[in-house]
Amino acid sequence: MKKVCLLLPNGFEAVEASVFTDVIGWNGEEGDGSTELVTVGTRKELTCTWNFTVIPEKVLSEVTVEEFDALALPGGFETAGFYEDAFRSDVLAFIREFDRQGKIIASICVGALVIGKSGVLEGRNATTYNLNGRKRQMQLAAMGANVQPDQPIVIDKNIITSYNPATAFDVAFTLLESLTSKKNTDNVKRLMGFLS
Structure with missing residues (x-):
């Protein structure tokens, strides 16, 4: 089972979080069943x-990076x-450890600024x-990031960033594909009505 940590700082955008819960949830229920998501709040x-x-399932102090295969932000x-919440030192340390272990980090819109603040986007x-x-x-x-201003989604090794809320579902599907396969992701997209 691949576990995704959905990290939720105070003031997050609900729609940007919900795409991760839905895509990972749909995969758990209707896809290959290989993923689960845990909401972790600050x-x-x-x-x-x-x-x-x-109300998240857990708070940050109750989890470790080792429990998860990917981070969604x-x-x-x-x-x-x-x-104010996302730039806390414990949040930034959590992100740095995900990157140090080479685990997938997927963010939407200004979630990338939190990753950038952690220092892992340098260069x-x-x-x-x-x-x-x-x-x-x-x-x-x-x-320190090399900003690609006109690309909706940018993938650099294990880190996925995107440029506005309209990219949210695409980021969630990119994360799912990274955790499972293109065939499985296309099946989930079809079941959710994104592919005919």
Whole structure:
């Protein structure tokens, strides 16, 4: 069984987290059954960007990197406290350890800034939110990443980054394919209505 840690800082975007729960969940139920997802929060109760309250299964202090095969990280909004929570030292250390072990790290939109803040994108290709004057892409570049400004999804070794919420399902399917196979992922896409 391949286990995915869905890391949820306070202020995350619910839609960006839900694609991981749905794609991994659909695979567990209707695909090859080889994956499961565990929601891991930075606190016991989280408030999403638009005031949706979530209670994760576990908090970060209760898990180790060794328990998981992959890390999934949604983005969030500064005004909702996302960066304040996501840039905590324990979050950044958790990401560094996933990378040190060569495990898959998949992020959506500004989730890439958290990976960048951890230092593991130094000299590596990545992207993040591409609109609003590309402010977030410039921020990621200042963290040492080689920003690919016009690529919706960028994969550099074990790290997947994307440039806005519209890429969310594609990132989740890319993660599933990395954990299983293209054939299985295409089957899940078909069952979910993404392929005819």
